[in-house]
Amino acid sequence: MSTTSDSKEAGRWLARAGLRPTRQRTALASLLVEGGNRHLTAEALYAEAQKAGADVSLATVYNALKAFTDAGLLREVNIEAGRVYYDTRVDEHPHFYFEDDGSIADAPVGSVKISELPDVPEGCEVATVDVVIRLRRR
């Protein structure tokens, strides 16, 4: 359910990034900030919004997720072809990917230590280092 405090928190979340708190964005932001760390697709968030009674179009979900990401509120996770996950955690951290059902989870922070980074090509700098631990059922 969407409580007043959720809306307020969502409002702050949007304000922090200088995004205009429209009704749709606030509704989506509420869904994202409640429920802790999440990894969801545009389709999944759209479905949640519908279930929550928010009147938001799929295109707006895509647009909003992109705006949130550009503003640094979310992080894109590219693991599977043809499906973008958005992570409510924006710090650099490894992910588990379950090959069986295609779901994603955070791996424990600091559980992967990268001890040596390679020399990067001339004129480049490291933006991020993405680590995906692909798991299969034993």
Add this chain to the structure above:
Amino acid sequence: MSTTSDSKEAGRWLARAGLRPTRQRTALASLLVEGGNRHLTAEALYAEAQKAGADVSLATVYNALKAFTDAGLLREVNIEAGRVYYDTRVDEHPHFYFEDDGSIADAPVGSVKISELPDVPEGCEVATVDVVIRLRRR
């Protein structure tokens, strides 16, 4: 150019995986084994095949790449949403991803050392650990 030795090598490459060496597969395999380590998309391989005069349909390129991957001759690399790269190197190694042009390169082997792997969830085992170093122009 496609030489006789390329075709022979391609034939062995296919035979190693028990794949029937059809004209199309041999042509594609030749393009893949010559030229060393490569990272290409289905579209890119299709374009190369056309340029080389091989009569192969796009669907067949997709089918062949999938068959090669299932047979362990190639490795899928998922970095960008909506675009699958196939790597002719099948061992586990990190990749550079150039955000500017969307291209991929191998990072030096052993350049990334993972010193601690997290405890994986109950009943699961690690299939692979994918490391992508995203680079941007400085």
Add this chain to the structure above:
DNA sequence: CTCAATGCAAAGTATTTGCAACCGA
């Protein structure tokens, strides 16, 4: 008021699939 944000539908991109024709063993 004004311009950013939205909704809808249409377009775009990447990939898969159904099925008849084909060809390698």
Add this chain to the structure above:
DNA sequence: TCGGTTGCAAATACTTTGCATTGAG
């Protein structure tokens, strides 16, 4: 011959875009 492969086109899945309308500041 026989069943795995192929080609084509249509289908699918996901995401983006164009444009008129709406609404937040």
